[in-house]
Amino acid sequence: MGQPFEPPSGDGIESVELKSALEERYLAYALSTIMHRALPDARDGLKPVHRRILYGMRLLRLDPTTAHKKCAKIVGDVMGDFHPHGDQAIYDALVRLSQDFAQRYPLVDGQGNFGNIDGDGPAAYRYTEARLTEVARLLLDGIDEDTVDFRPSYNGEKEEPIVLPAAFPNLLANGSQGIAVGMATSIPPHNAAELCDAALYLINHPEATSGQLAKFVQGPDFPTGGILVDSAESIAEAYRTGRGAFRVRARWAKEDLGRGTWNIVVTEIPYGIPKGRLIEKMAELLQEKKLPLLADVRDESAEDVRVVLEPRSRTVDPVILMESLFRLTELEARIPLNLNVLVGGLVPKVIGLAECLREWVDHRRVVLQRRSRYRLGQIDRRLEILGGLLIVYLDLDEVIRIIREEDEPKAALMARFELTEIQANAILDTRLRSLRKLEEMELKREFDALTAEKAEIDALLASEPAQWKAIQAQIRAVKKTFGPETKLGKRRTTLASPPDVGGIDFTAALVEREPITVIVSTKGWIRALKGHVADLSGVAFKGDDTLKIAFPTETTQKILLLATNGKVFTLEASKLPGGRGFGDPVRLMADLDDGTEIVAALPYRPETKLLIAGSDGRGFVAPADALVANTRKGKSVLGLDGDATAAVLVPADGDHVAVVNTEKLLLIFPISEVAELARGKGVRLQRCRSGGLLDAHVFKLADGLPWQDGSAEGRLANVSVLEKWLGHRAEVGLMMARSFPKFERFGR
Structure with a gap:
């Protein structure tokens, strides 16, 4: 064996705790991202990359009145002198400054292919040319007259401005988006003339609040137009706190084609939504039959946006059609407001409208x-x-x-x-x-x-x-x-209240109406077969699972499910898995407690009544509307004592109730004797001595009592047969005996 290896001496090596080293370095990275990349300065509304592009173009003498120059030259100069990052990052920022659908007041006048509203990218920078716009000239106005401080560029060879003089309210006029470390900013564009009015008021009234200034600044003014459907109160609140969101809808109009036919033409789409992606997603929803009121969507845009929507039939209400599209597509978008900016160029802070204008x-x-x-x-x-x-x-x-x-x-x-x-x-x-x-x-x-x-x-x-x-x-x-009478300054986004659609059943409007048969298995798997299937003998189940509940309904319906713990769950029939496989466990769609099972299921019908009862023979009549749950957690409806479980949920359509327990004791009594509640334990329907309640049915006595004995047709017991079982609620009842041989359950 050789000599043991001697570690080098510790000269020049410093031991540092990993936790503190990581914290220090991550903090430095976070501050760099916040200060020098992601958040705009409250004074000129620019991030460093945009400021450097504009200053670099100024040095190249690319004023609004001069000839355009190649973007490759601009990007090269900015990268070499001021911005030591990738050329593509600089070019992307330059392109966005020139896009009239991204910037409310473009800072760069581009010549060539700078991308479009469809979402297509720009040409390479060797093919495009640019110069500054009048807005950019205003931002730079006076920069050579010692109006702002300069700092050395990254290599120390040149100097760059820390902030621009900003004779234009750029922060709010053009807006800004950015994601830093642990914070983000999202500022939508606004109308410059309104901002000027608010600033003039603020100068005369230094103590003015954001709420008072909101009277001048009505809301965002997007380059792509659209309709703002928020209330004035919510807009004012967003401006007061510096946080909120704005709902923007596409602008549309009904276009008559003669003979009662019509189309809808969309001329403005929400800000930041690429038109190509919008139409692609609408076409996908059409194929998936999720837009039953719409027949076709066509893009007939040239210079202006023109998206044609063809209704399924001339009888469709255009307002309902558009409301369904606003709910399911990006024809309605939420634009966030998060006024997180660098106050004084140093401190990241969320500020309101008044502070924003005060900074400027x-x-x-x-x-x-x-x-x-x-x-x-x-x-x-x-x-x-x-x-x-x-x-x-x-x-x-x-x-x-x-x-x-x-x-x-x-x-x-x-x-x-x-x-x-x-x-x-x-x-x-x-x-x-x-x-x-x-x-x-x-x-x-x-x-x-x-x-x-x-x-x-x-x-x-x-x-x-x-x-x-x-x-x-x-x-x-x-x-x-940039006044309202100028082409660039005219407000493009208008404010309007959305139509009142409170009485419209959107489930029916948004789902194609088709007949289905809902099947629930013994082990709690659910599926929907197409059509109304009468013979279910050929339906396969997983392993040793069997059929428990089956009923016909339609895709536009809601399904009510009763669990053994007395909770009622609500499912959309249109969202049930198809009948090709074994379906899905109900537990994937509803939050069932451990050990609970589904004991009853039926389609929800508004303004009807249902009879709900437990195994202990207690129950009540409840309005169906009170049983509908809006969440996966369901709604606790039937109160249970001891070991009792929920057993029955049936329509309360008739004048008498038939109840039967596990000992085959039958009792029939008037439904008027049953209490009507929205939730609770109810009243005793039948006194169950040793067994529990098995089934219940509400029927018209004159029509007879339908029941199943295993045959396909089912049986009917008429009034004369039923007389001996007629009584009052809470009685024990009599044996069914020979009148109901091989009884399985009530109903056909």
């Missing part, structure tokens, strides 16, 4: 002050030069002599006329042609004008009301540019 107008004031001070500096420098030039014009001959004869003319000029170095340099740089008399008059005029401008700026910086007045004038100019 406060930023505009800072920009105004910085721009004014920058202009003051320029004026001071120019006035200094002009002062020197005007001194020189008083003795031009002496100036020329000094320049011609002195070895150091600058120093001589400064000594002779008491000039600063800047003034002396300006004199030495003056052209001979500028020495004419006219030029002196021009200089005096410029000096006077700049002196007056300086006095104005000094007054502006000294007066807060004057500053707010200037900001109001800027905001009014923006509102005029």
Whole structure:
């Protein structure tokens, strides 16, 4: 064996606890994602990638009036100078800024294929060209005048703006979406003119609440239009808290085709929904027969959206058709509001509408002050030069002599006329042609004008009301540019209340009506056979399972199931598994307790009554509507004592009740003797001495009592036969004896 291996000395190695190392690094990653990628700045509404794209395009002089340039050039410059991430990420962000169906006020004017509302992607960046729009020019306006702070770019070679001057309310006007670490943001687009009105009100009323500002900002204004169907109260509440959601519906109209036929034409779809995916999903639902009122869907769009919906028949109500589509398709969408932004560019925070606008107008004031001070500096420098030039014009001959004869003319000029170095340099740089008399008059005029401008700026910086007045004038100019009468500024999303559909049975409207036969097995498996199947002898079951309950109904019906613990569960017939296999256990559709079984099942019929009873002979009549459960947990209806279990759930359609127990004791009494309840233990129907209640049936005495003896036809016991069993509830009853041979159960 060789020498044992000696571990290296610990020089340069630091032991760190894994938990603290992970926490530190994950926190750094989270902060980086929040600050530099996912959340927009509250002041200019931009994330770093968008800010860098706009600034990079500004450096390329891609103003709204210049020619377009290749997107490859823009992406390359932005990636090389400012944004050290993938070129595709930059290009995707650039594309979105140009899409008029994604941005309410596009910041980039694209030329070429920049994708479409169908969801198709853009062409590669070597084929497309772009320049800035007027909105982007407003965001950048004054950036060269020391209005915002700059920081070094990632490689330290250039400088980039921390925030843009933002003369446009971009945060709310264009909105923003982003997912950070542990937080997200979702801000829908709004109407710029409404935001300007709200900002003007906020300047005049600094204590204004989000609720008051919501009178100006009616709600989101999506680039794709649509109809907002939320109440004014819910919209105001969302703006107050900064959290909520907006329901947006497609805009549609009924188009008459003559002879009573008609189509529905959809001209605007909800924001953020690709039209191709919307139509594809509608076609899938059509194939699956989940849209019974619709016959066909066609996309006839060209420049504008035009989706044609053809009804199944001319008798269909267009409102019901559209309501069914709004429920099942993306023709109605919920757009979330989560106003999570970087306040002051540093603190992630969920803020309301008033705080949002306050951040913007406060930023505009800072920009105004910085721009004014920058202009003051320029004026001071120019006035200094002009002062020197005007001194020189008083003795031009002496100036020329000094320049011609002195070895150091600058120093001589400064000594002779008491000039600063800047003034002396300006004199030495003056052209001979500028020495004419006219030029002196021009200089005096410029000096006077700049002196007056300086006095104005000094007054502006000294007066807060004057500053707010200037900001109001800027905001009014923006509102005029993007006012309601302009094509870009006109509100596209309208507000409306949804139609009242309270009385419509949507189960019937949304499901194709077909006859089915529901089968429940002894072990609790359920399925639906197509059609009304009379002979069930050929139905197969799993293992040693057998038929327990079967009844005909339709796909539009609800099914009520009674469990042994007295709970009633509700299932949609249309959602039952088909009859090709063995079906599915009821437990997959309803939350049955352990040890409970299904003892009865029947179709739900509104405004009817049902008789429910337990094995202890107690029961009551209940309205069917009171038994319907809206959740998987069911509804506790029958109260049970001891070992008693629920046993009977049958329609209460008749004037008499027949009950029979396990000892074959039969009792018939008027149904008027049974209490009517919505839930409870009920009253005693039959006194069961040793056995329990087996079956019950409600019937019209004059028509006779139907019962089964195992044959296919079933039997009927008429009034004369039944007389000996007639009595009152809570009695024991008499043996069925020879009148009911081979009795199995009541009903046909």
